[in-house]
Structures are given as C-alpha cells and as structure tokens.
Amino acid sequence: xxxxxxxxxxxxxxxxxxxxxxxxxxxxxxxxxxxxxxxxxxxxxxxxxxxxxxxxxxxxxxxxxxxxxxxxxxxxxxxxxxxxxxxxxxxxxxxxxxxxxxxxxxxxxxxxxxxxxxxxxxxxxxxxxxxxxxxxxx
Numbered sequence: 001x002x003x004x005x006x007x008x009x010x011x012x013x014x015x016x017x018x019x020x021x022x023x024x025x026x027x028x029x030x031x032x033x034x035x036x037x038x039x040x041x042x043x044x045x046x047x048x049x050x051x052x053x054x055x056x057x058x059x060x061x062x063x064x065x066x067x068x069x070x071x072x073x074x075x076x077x078x079x080x081x082x083x084x085x086x087x088x089x090x091x092x093x094x095x096x097x098x099x100x101x102x103x104x105x106x107x108x109x110x111x112x113x114x115x116x117x118x119x120x121x122x123x124x125x126x127x128x129x130x131x132x133x134x135x136x137x138x
Contacts, residue, residue, distance in 0.1 A: 001092060001121040004068045007032045007045070008128055016132050019045035019069040021053045021062065021086070028065070029053040045069060046077040050084050062086045070125040072099040072118060078106045081114070088115040092125025 007018030007030050014033040021029045029052035035043040046069055054060050063085040070092045073081060078100025081089060089101070100106045101116050 001068050001070070001090060001125075003027065003030065004070050004092070005121065005124055005128065008070045008125075013037055015071070016128050017045045017069065017071045019049040019067060021049050021065050021067050023053075023057075023062075023065045028056050042076070044074065044077050046073050047080055050080055050086075054084070060084060066090065068120070071095060071129065072101060074098050075100045075104055075106060078104070079110075082107060082110045082112050086114065088117070090117045090120045092119070092121050093129055094118055094122070 004018040004020045007020060008016040010032045014036045016033070018032045019030065020027055029049045031045045031048035031052060033043065033045050035041060046067065050062065053062055053065060065086050066088040067081060067086050068090045072091045072093060072095040074095070075098065094102055096103065102118060107114050107116065
C-alpha cells in the first residue's frame with residue numbers, strides 16, 4: 001500500500017489515487033489517476049494498472065495477481081477488476097457513496113470469489129484525499 005500511496009502523490013490535477021498490481025511478490029504495474037490530464041474518463045489508476053499488467057503478461061487473466069489501491073474502486077473499476085480475475089484486492093479509503101465492493105457489492109453480482117480487504121493504511125489514504133478536496137474547496 002505504501003507503493004500505491006507514492007503513486008497517488010504523483011497525481012497532478014485529479015483525485016489522488018494510486019494503484020499497484022503485484023504478482024508473486026513483485027510489482028508488475030503501477031499507475032495513478034490521469035483522467036483530467038488526458039481527458040479520458042476511463043483513465044483511473046486501476047484501469048491503467050490493469051492494462052499495463054495485461055500487456056506485460058500478454059494476457060487479460062490476472063488471476064494470480066493482487067491489487068493495492070488507495071481508494072475503494074468505483075463501479076467501473078470494480079467491474080474491470082472482477083473481469084480481469086484479480087485474486088485479491090487491498091484498498092485504503094472506503095468510498096461510502098460509490099464503493100464498488102463495500103456499498104454496491106458488485107462482487108456478489110458477479111459471483112466472484114475475489115478476496116477483499118479494505119481499510120489498509122486507511123488514515124494515510126484518507127489524509128491524502130482530504131488534503132486534495134480541502135484544496136479544491138479553498
């Protein structure tokens with residue numbers, strides 16, 4: 001999660017979210033949100049990290065991979081995670097409104113056996129998000 005937090009801090013003009021995909025204990029991809037920077041609604045950290053992992057592994061099935069992300073995935077990202085068959089997700093901050101796992105429980109709809117662990121380094125992840133949104137409100 002520390003690596004995902006470092007990735008989130010690279011965000012220039014978007015919600016600071018970082019994602020890292022690990023396979024057999026090795027980082028195979030990492031990304032951060034660039035939606036505003038690229039004018040691409042799908043440019044969320046999780047989607048970019050999944051695309052990089054797929055490219056690196058030469059396949060779309062990531063069933064032996066784990067994902068670390070600083071904010072609970074939105075429904076779009078959640079569905080991509082489920083479709084990619086990532087085996088475990090660790091996320092920091094909960095999204096109490098649009099959380100694809102905790103609020104919408106999309107994994108149940110997909111009949112997935114994904115392992116889900118939320119609240120990992122939650123305070124650090126929350127602080128990063130709060131700082132960003134406080135800056136916007138000023």
